[in-house]
Amino acid sequence: MTTEKIAGVSVATQANVYFDGKCVSHGITYPDGTKKSVGVVLPATLTFNTGAPEIMECVAGSCEYRLAGSDAWLKSGPGDKFSIPANSSFDIRVAEAYHYICHFG
Amino acid sequence: MTTEKIAGVSVATQANVYFDGKCVSHGITYPDGTKKSVGVVLPATLTFNTGAPEIMECVAGSCEYRLAGSDAWLKSGPGDKFSIPANSSFDIRVAEAYHYICHFG
Numbered sequence: 001m002t003t004e005k006i007a008g009v010s011v012a013t014q015a016n017v018y019f020d021g022k023c024v025s026h027g028i029t030y031p032d033g034t035k036k037s038v039g040v041v042l043p044a045t046l047t048f049n050t051g052a053p054e055i056m057e058c059v060a061g062s063c064e065y066r067l068a069g070s071d072a073w074l075k076s077g078p079g080d081k082f083s084i085p086a087n088s089s090f091d092i093r094v095a096e097a098y099h100y101i102c103h104f105g
Numbered sequence: 106m107t108t109e110k111i112a113g114v115s116v117a118t119q120a121n122v123y124f125d126g127k128c129v130s131h132g133i134t135y136p137d138g139t140k141k142s143v144g145v146v147l148p149a150t151l152t153f154n155t156g157a158p159e160i161m162e163c164v165a166g167s168c169e170y171r172l173a174g175s176d177a178w179l180k181s182g183p184g185d186k187f188s189i190p191a192n193s194s195f196d197i198r199v200a201e202a203y204h205y206i207c208h209f210g
Contacts, residue, residue: 038118
């Protein structure tokens with residue numbers, strides 16, 4: 001079961017562009033102030049650093065990810081989530097596209 | 106005056122990816138059913154075709170655009186809008202990034 005839409009939110013009109021456009025996201029804010037983002041990672045192998053803890057929820061496509069300190073590449077597809085601790089990092093490799101919701105905190 | 110946020114809308118979580126990621130957008134739907142999109146064009150020269158008429162509103166960055174049938178490249182920056190007729194096309198060239206809201210109809 002994937003989350004196709006997020007209703008009743010405010011959307012930042014300016015995109016966040018990372019890694020020369022290999023990752024593009026838009027920030028969203030809920031009425032209670034909760035912030036998330038919706039984005040896509042295009043074909044690439046990238047390393048992301050976290051400040052706050054994050055939960056990455058796949059809504060379409062797929063990726064493989066590897067958490068800091070692990071040797072294992074794990075697959076994440078539609079409806080799957082994975083968690084990254086605060087002040088950590090993860091590697092992600094994408095063959096086609098990985099569409100996600102990023103939950104913070 | 107640029108539009109930094111759009112409140113009270115539903116956001117499609119899956120991005121629209123065009124031209125191998127040179128253009129990425131997310132669809133938004135207003136409570137009355139009106140659909141728009143927020144997106145970014147990365148450095149490239151591209152041609153977009155329209156079905157419905159479109160108004161492109163720049164929220165950050167800039168582009169140059171040329172409407173079908175015109176020889177003139179015109180600049181569009183933050184707060185600027187330009188209109189494209191239905192069933193037409195326009196060329197766009199972007200040096201850094203062009204962040205936009207696309208209004209349909």
